[in-house]
Amino acid sequence: MLPMADYVRGKRSPVTCQLKCANQCLGEVCNTSDNGYFRDIAGAAISRRAALGLGAGGVFGAVALSMFGGPRRVEAASPLMAQSAQTDPNMPFTRIDPVHFETDELTVPETFAWVPLIRWGDPLFTDSPTFDAMNQTAQAQAKQFGYNCDYTDVIRLDDLNALLVVNHEYTNENIMFPADQLANDLDRVRSVGRAAHGFSVVELKRPRVDAPWEVVVGGAKNRRFTTDETEFVFTGPAAGSDLLKTVEGDKVRGTLGNCSGGTTPWGTVLSGEENFHGYFRSAGTSATDKRYGLADNETVRGWEHQDPRFDARNAGYENEINRFGWIVEIDPMDPTSTPRKHTSLGRFKHEGANIRVDQNNAVAAYSGDDERFDYLYKFVSANKYVEGDRAHNMTLLEKGSLYVAKFTGNSPASEIDGSGKLPSDGAFDGTGEWLPLMVNGKSVVDGFSDAEVLVYTRLAADKVGATKMDRCEDVQPSPTTGKVYVACTNNSKRGTAGKAAPDEANPRTENRDGHIIEIAENGDRADATMFRWNILIVAGDVAQGDATYFSGYPADKVSPISCPDNLAFDSQGNLWISTDGAPDGIGYNDGLFRVGLEGTERGLVEQFLSVPRDAETCGPVVHDDEKHVFVAVQHPGEEGTFEEPHSYFPDYAANGARSITSEPNAANFAGPRPTVVQVLPAVELMPQPTETATATPTATPTTTEAASAAPTASASPSATPAAGEGNLSSTGVDANAGSALAGAAAALGAGAALFLARRDRGLKGDLEQDA
Numbered sequence: 001m002l003p004m005a006d007y008v009r010g011k012r013s014p015v016t017c018q019l020k021c022a023n024q025c026l027g028e029v030c031n032t033s034d035n036g037y038f039r040d041i042a043g044a045a046i047s048r049r050a051a052l053g054l055g056a057g058g059v060f061g062a063v064a065l066s067m068f069g070g071p072r073r074v075e076a077a078s079p080l081m082a083q084s085a086q087t088d089p090n091m092p093f094t095r096i097d098p099v100h101f102e103t104d105e106l107t108v109p110e111t112f113a114w115v116p117l118i119r120w121g122d123p124l125f126t127d128s129p130t131f132d133a134m135n136q137t138a139q140a141q142a143k144q145f146g147y148n149c150d151y152t153d154v155i156r157l158d159d160l161n162a163l164l165v166v167n168h169e170y171t172n173e174n175i176m177f178p179a180d181q182l183a184n185d186l187d188r189v190r191s192v193g194r195a196a197h198g199f200s201v202v203e204l205k206r207p208r209v210d211a212p213w214e215v216v217v218g219g220a221k222n223r224r225f226t227t228d229e230t231e232f233v234f235t236g237p238a239a240g241s242d243l244l245k246t247v248e249g250d251k252v253r254g255t256l257g258n259c260s261g262g263t264t265p266w267g268t269v270l271s272g273e274e275n276f277h278g279y280f281r282s283a284g285t286s287a288t289d290k291r292y293g294l295a296d297n298e299t300v301r302g303w304e305h306q307d308p309r310f311d312a313r314n315a316g317y318e319n320e321i322n323r324f325g326w327i328v329e330i331d332p333m334d335p336t337s338t339p340r341k342h343t344s345l346g347r348f349k350h351e352g353a354n355i356r357v358d359q360n361n362a363v364a365a366y367s368g369d370d371e372r373f374d375y376l377y378k379f380v381s382a383n384k385y386v387e388g389d390r391a392h393n394m395t396l397l398e399k400g401s402l403y404v405a406k407f408t409g410n411s412p413a414s415e416i417d418g419s420g421k422l423p424s425d426g427a428f429d430g431t432g433e434w435l436p437l438m439v440n441g442k443s444v445v446d447g448f449s450d451a452e453v454l455v456y457t458r459l460a461a462d463k464v465g466a467t468k469m470d471r472c473e474d475v476q477p478s479p480t481t482g483k484v485y486v487a488c489t490n491n492s493k494r495g496t497a498g499k500a501a502p503d504e505a506n507p508r509t510e511n512r513d514g515h516i517i518e519i520a521e522n523g524d525r526a527d528a529t530m531f532r533w534n535i536l537i538v539a540g541d542v543a544q545g546d547a548t549y550f551s552g553y554p555a556d557k558v559s560p561i562s563c564p565d566n567l568a569f570d571s572q573g574n575l576w577i578s579t580d581g582a583p584d585g586i587g588y589n590d591g592l593f594r595v596g597l598e599g600t601e602r603g604l605v606e607q608f609l610s611v612p613r614d615a616e617t618c619g620p621v622v623h624d625d626e627k628h629v630f631v632a633v634q635h636p637g638e639e640g641t642f643e644e645p646h647s648y649f650p651d652y653a654a655n656g657a658r659s660i661t662s663e664p665n666a667a668n669f670a671g672p673r674p675t676v677v678q679v680l681p682a683v684e685l686m687p688q689p690t691e692t693a694t695a696t697p698t699a700t701p702t703t704t705e706a707a708s709a710a711p712t713a714s715a716s717p718s719a720t721p722a723a724g725e726g727n728l729s730s731t732g733v734d735a736n737a738g739s740a741l742a743g744a745a746a747a748l749g750a751g752a753a754l755f756l757a758r759r760d761r762g763l764k765g766d767l768e769q770d771a
Contacts, residue, residue, distance in 0.1 A: 015614075015638045019172055019300060029493065030293050031373040033462035088572050088594075090624040095606035098560055098591070101583035104613040104647045106633065106677065113682040116650045117204075117630070118164070118215050119673040120147050124202060126218035133642075133669055134178065138191035142226050147171045147196040148674045149632035150566075151261035151271050151352060152619025155332065159209050163221060164202040165332045166619065166676065167258035167271045171196050172635050173301070175672055178642045190306050191228075197256045199225035199271070199339075201332040209626060210684045223335045227254035228307075232328065235398045236343035237441045241451035244323055244343075246309065247316030252323040252341065253309075259370065260352030260474045260566050260619070265385065266393035268331050272350025273341075274370055276324035279303060282312040291458050292348075293371075294321060322455050327353045327367065329397065342397045344441070345379045346457035353379075356477035356484070356526050361385040363396050364526035366484055368472025372491045373500060374458065375466045376405040376475065380527045382440055399441045402453070403434035404466040407533060409504025418495050418502040418509030420538050420547030428504050428549070429534035432519070435464045436529075470494055470506045470514065474566045478597070480573035482526075484519040485536070487564040490581060505533070513539040513546065513562040513585045516577070516595075536575075537595070537603065539564060541586040553596075553603030561593050561605050562586045565616070570624040573597060576608075578617035578631065590617045592631055609679060612649040612672075614638045619676075629679040637672035647672040 093109040108114050121131030121144045128143040146168030155163045171193045173182060181189055203219025206212065216222070224230075232252050234244060244250065256279055261271035277293040281304045284295035296313075298304075304311035309320045326341040327350055345353060348369040356364045363381040381400040386392050409416065409430040411423035422428065436444050437460050443453045445460045453460045470491035477484045488506065493499045495509030502509055505517065516537040521528040540546030541560035548555045562585030566578040575595040582590045592609040596602050608629065611617045615636040622629050637647025653670045 015172065015174065015635075019170055019174075019638075029373055029499065030291050030371060031458070031462065031468060033468075088570070088574065088624065090572060091570065091622075091627050093606075093608060095559055095608065096610060098586070098588035098607065099610040101587055101589050102613055103589060103610075104637070104649060105610070106612055106649065107610040108679050109608060111682055112679055113685055114677050114679045115212055115685075117213060117676045117678050118145050118202060119650060119675040120145055120196070121669075121673065122215065123217050124200065124215075124219075124222045124224060128217070131669070133176075133671065136177070136188065136192045138188075138195040138228075141192050141195035142224055142229065145200055145202070146198060146224065146226075147176070148634045149200075149676055150259050150618045150634065151269070152621055152630060152632045152676060153263045153269060154204065154213065154621055154623070154630055155263065155267070156623075160206055162204040162213060163332050164204050164213075164215075164676065165199070165263070165269045165330075166202075166632065167199050167261060168197050169258055169634070170256075170275070171301075172638050175637060175640055175642055175645065186302065187306060190301060190303055193301055194227040194254075194256075194303065197227045197258075198230065198254065199223075199258070199269075199330060201330075201335070208688070210681075212678050212680060212684065221332065221335050223332075225255065225330065225339060227256050230254055230339065232339050232341050234326075234343055235340050236345075236454065237399075237438070238343035238451040238454040241455070243319055243451050243455045246318075246320050246323070248309070255328050255339070255341075256324065258328070259350070262352055262354035262476075264329075264355050264393075265357055266390050266396075267333055268329050268394060270353045270355075270365075271328050271330075272352040272367065273324050273326055273328065274349045274351060276321070276349070279324070280310055280312055280321045282321060288456050288459065291456070291462075292321075292325070322347070325349065327365070327397070329394075331394075343451075343454045344397060344400055344402065344438070346377060346402055346437070346453075347455050348374065348377075348457050351473045351475070354474075354476050356482065357385045358482065358524065358526040360525065361387075362526040364477075365397060366475040366477065366486075368469075368475050368486060369458070370471050370473050370489075372471055372493055373468035374472070375461050376469055376472045376486060377457075377461075378403045378405070378434055400438075401436060401440060402438040402457075403436055403529070404461040404464065405432055406435050406465060407432045407467040407503075407505040411504055413503075416502055416504050416507050418507070420508040420540075420549065422549060423504070426552075427534055428507050428538075429532070430504055432467075432531045432533050434529045434531070435461075435466060437461060437464065467503075467505060468500055470511045473564070476567040476569065476575075478573060478575075479569055481597075482521070482524050484521070485567055485575060486517040486519065487567055487577070488515050488517060489563050489565055490514045490585070505535070507535070508538065508547065513541075513548075514564050515539055516564055516575075536597075537561070537564070537605070539585075544586060546586075550605060551603030553601070553605075558603070558605040559593060559607035560586050560588065561591075561607075562588075563590075566618055566620055568620040568622055570594075570622040572624065576620050576622050577605075578620045580616040580618075583614075589613065590615065592617050592620055592629070612636045613647045614640070614672075615647070615649070627681050631677055631679070633675050633677055635672075635674060640672070642671065645671045649673070650675045650677070 096107055096109055099107050125143050129140040148169050149166040150169040152166045173189055177189050201223040203216035203221050204213040205216055257273050257275045258271040259274035263269050282289050282294040308314045309317045312318050312321050325347040327345040328341050330339040331337040349371050351368045351370040353365045353367040361384040363385050365379040367377045369375050379400055379402050381396040415423035437453050443450045445453055445463055448460050470488040473487040473489045475486050491511045494511045495502050515535050518534050518536045520532045522530040536551055538549035539561045540548040542548050542555040550558050563579050563581030564577045565580040568576040575597055577593045579590045582588050589610045591607050594606050596604040611633050616634040618632040618634045620631050636649040637645050640646030649672055
């Protein structure tokens with residue numbers, strides 16, 4: 001029995017609770033203080049202005065027609081709703097309906113298509129072994145694409161070349177390995193799991209701008225970062241501190257729990273080590289252990305049985321825990337570079353970090369601590385950004401000042417009753433202050449040394465009186481306005497017995513669906529110490545009776561949304577939100593949503609995409625100048641088992657297909673594989689009349705596709721496809737699409753060719769049946 005099975009509300013997966021955050025909700029709230037609650041250019045295609053706040057919103061590629069149950073239109077309830085899909089000149093779309101939580105489909109708008117860019121186990125190097133689900137090894141996994149991407153970016157180097165940069169947050173062993181291995185071969189399970197964590201850097205190319213990206217196997221910049229093998233170094237005031245030393249010295253092996261992140265204006269990638277507590281066993285008795293959720297219990301994955309550093313009770317490894325929980329920075333441009341962990345940004349459960357460079361070239365990094373009742377932070381560099389000086393800019397996160405946020409509402413406390421009802425002034429808003437913890441690399445917290453503030457940042461923030469928040473996840477500065485957006489995903493314990501009451505910045509009791517806060521720094525300065533704030537969205541589904549708010553936009557005219565997680569921006573300044581937890585909140589699959597921020601469309605939420613059953617939408621990247629969107633589909637089918645999958649995404653292969661014998665990109669594993677997906681106009685899958693189809697440049701043998709059941713049309717667009725049975729009844733293409741897709745597949749390479757061939761056959765079957 002999963003510990004959270006009887007605790008989760010609605011359809012929230014207890015598997016997520018166990019594997020992602022080690023059942024944190026079962027423990028006591030870590031924050032028991034009495035505080036008031038409340039991109040130099042990465043590539044030629046990235047402008048400095050876009051980099052000034054873009055920090056997040058990675059990009060991913062993959063293409064597949066809306067083939068597993070086409071999108072359903074939302075009838076326009078007003079003239080404004082009817083035209084809203086056309087107001088972005090770069091990327092108009094008609095929003096999709098929400099999708100029931102048991103639907104094993106990836107749904108995109110009409111006229112768009114999706115295809116896998118890269119999946120768990122796909123090869124990165126010319127000597128990468130073929131993916132064999134029954135015979136995985138750590139050595140093989142270290143040369144293959146890792147598991148469960150969260151932060152994602154596609155850094156365009158020029159029109160036809162790019163780098164895909166992702167992290168691999170955690171693993172779902174229950175669907176990665178057969179039951180016999182889980183019971184009797186734990187050394188394999190544990191070592192493969194560690195190799196599946198970390199990062200991947202992957203070269204991409206395409207034949208033209210209006211075509212999907214393809215992976216370059218053996219690309220010169222391709223790289224894997226893993227938990228066991230990759231060495232990281234510390235920077236900043238705490239580097240060299242005894243608090244960060246073990247018997248292995250000052251350097252640290254690996255990174256884990258990497259959640260969201262950001263791409264810097266100088267072309268590096270940041271990521272936050274979030275739920276690191278779940279990987280370590282500790283005495284659990286000290287104030288620092290308790291504040292970080294550490295306990296004397298066997299961990300979920302049991303790595304401490306294989307590697308002594310994961311048990312802080314072992315002599316010489318008492319401080320190993322302190323070496324995780326940081327913002328890490330990697331350089332995807334240099335495959336020989338040493339990745340860094342920046343102590344100046346503090347240690348806590350970082351969701352990620354995103355950079356803003358203001359008009360004076362001051363640099364700030366924003367980060368949320370993703371735990372109930374924890375805090376929002378800002379780091380301000382001691383030095384200024386220098387255009388074109390990459391070596392200098394790569395030092396900007398090593399020294400500066402660290403702050404934590406205190407929010408003050410401007411409404412009477414009596415008007416914040418926990419219902420989510422607006423106060424009499426018509427807005428949840430107020431002012432805020434950045435409380436200093438470190439100034440120019442020196443502690444300003446009484447009783448805390450420089451190293452202690454940075455290693456035990458939560459306790460230092462408790463002492464200065466920061467505002468306890470409803471799980472700050474992604475924090476994104478707008479590249480067009482400089483305003484900062486904070487995703488507060490939810491907090492089921494807000495206002496419950498013995499816990500903090502609602503306040504204006506966190507206005508709902510048992511905040512199931514979360515909210516988005518908008519921050520404007522005083523003087524529009526990244527180094528300001530005061531700010532103004534308001535709540536942009538109070539999430540939920542008004543049709544289910546939820547108290548919601550969308551900045552004045554009619555609540556019955558927006559797409560229902562719950563549990564905002566990752567944030568991104570398009571070139572027009574629209575906010576994009578990916579969600580994690582909507583099945584629990586409102587009973588629909590998680591998705592990707594566009595939100596207007598200005599004028600008459602401020603607060604308008606439109607759903608663009610829905611992920612398959614049991615999955616989370618991660619790492620949105622929006623290249624609206626090309627009408628391309630990328631997402632990472634994390635943990636599809638997580639509540640199933642290897643033998644009895646809940647999802648067959650993305651391959652939808654025949655039941656019983658378990659291993660790949662000769663084709664690394666073959667789509668013949670009947671089970672879920674976390675995947676980076678590219679969404680693009682369906683017309684871009686059509687063959688170019690002047691082009692000759694060529695094989696993919698990544699030399700891989702061509703094989704006959706594994707036999708699978710012929711896809712058949714589903715009776716309902718919300719039905720779940722069985723193995724090898726994608727629902728192709730609504731594709732968004734005409735009757736000639738079958739031959740067109742076959743031509744496009746040849747140009748896309750072996751992996752996509754096999755993927756599209758299966759759907760081509762299914763489409764023809766649908767057309768014959770309709771005839």
